[in-house]
Amino acid sequence: MLKIEHIGIAVQDLEASSLLFEKLLGTPAYKTEEVASEGVITSFFANGPNKIELLAATNPESPIAKFIQKKGEGMHHIAFAVTDIVAEIARLKAEGFVVLNETPKIGADNKLVAFLHPKSTQSVLIELCQDIK
Numbered sequence: 097m098l099k100i101e102h103i104g105i106a107v108q109d110l111e112a113s114s115l116l117f118e119k120l121l122g123t124p125a126y127k128t129e130e131v132a133s134e135g136v137i138t139s140f141f142a143n144g145p146n147k148i149e150l151l152a153a154t155n156p157e158s159p160i161a162k163f164i165q166k167k168g169e170g171m172h173h174i175a176f177a178v179t180d181i182v183a184e185i186a187r188l189k190a191e192g193f194v195v196l197n198e199t200p201k202i203g204a205d206n207k208l209v210a211f212l213h214p215k216s217t218q219s220v221l222i223e224l225c226q227d228i229k
């Protein structure tokens with residue numbers, strides 16, 4: 097794992113939360129993108145070298161809708177940058193982590209992504225991200 101790529105925060109109202117984070121960080125979102133396969137719309141904020149991803153659900157089956165229904169809004173996942181996502185998935189699987197998608201999928205912000213089940217990572221959902229060249 098290279099570094100934390102972003103922190104994902106589940107929100108009910110993307111517009112209202114984006115305004116709040118704009119005030120907090122002193123800078124607007126640099127990108128808003130829908131990822132239909134995940135049932136989410138995301139807004140990204142830069143903070144120095146770090147990124148925060150706000151995620152709102154676009155349908156009731158979205159992982160974000162289910163998460164908010166169970167736990168309320170808040171920290172949803174930590175994403176780590178990796179150079180070789182396929183190798184990292186194999187390594188983590190061999191270490192006993194539960195990989196939710198063994199075939200990487202297209203995420204937001206030009207990345208291939210995979211997730212580890214929070215039950216295998218001390219109740220924190222982990223995302224792996226590799227840049228798409």
Ligand SMILES: CC[C@@H](C(=O)O)C(=O)SCCNC(=O)CCNC(=O)[C@H](O)C(C)(C)COP(=O)(O)OP(=O)(O)OC[C@H]1O[C@@H](n2cnc3c(N)ncnc32)[C@H](O)[C@@H]1OP(=O)(O)O
Pocket residue numbers: 104131134136138149151159160162163166167172173175196202203204205207209211213214215219220221223
């Ligand atoms: C925009 C694309 C991408 C990016 O490029 O950055 C994203 O970030 S997309 C983010 C949204 N997508 C995902 O989260 C995909 C991976 N998640 C999943 O596959 C599912 O959410 C899940 C983690 C497998 C849970 O789904 P499911 O089992 O159907 O839901 P339950 O509600 O029954 O949860 C079971 C269990 O897990 C706990 N849980 C769920 N989500 C989280 C979470 N984010 N962090 C910690 N714990 C989580 C949930 O509370 C349940 O626990 P118990 O109640 O104790 O059983």
Ligand SMILES: [Co+2]
Pocket residue numbers: 102104149173175223
């Ligand atoms: Co994410």
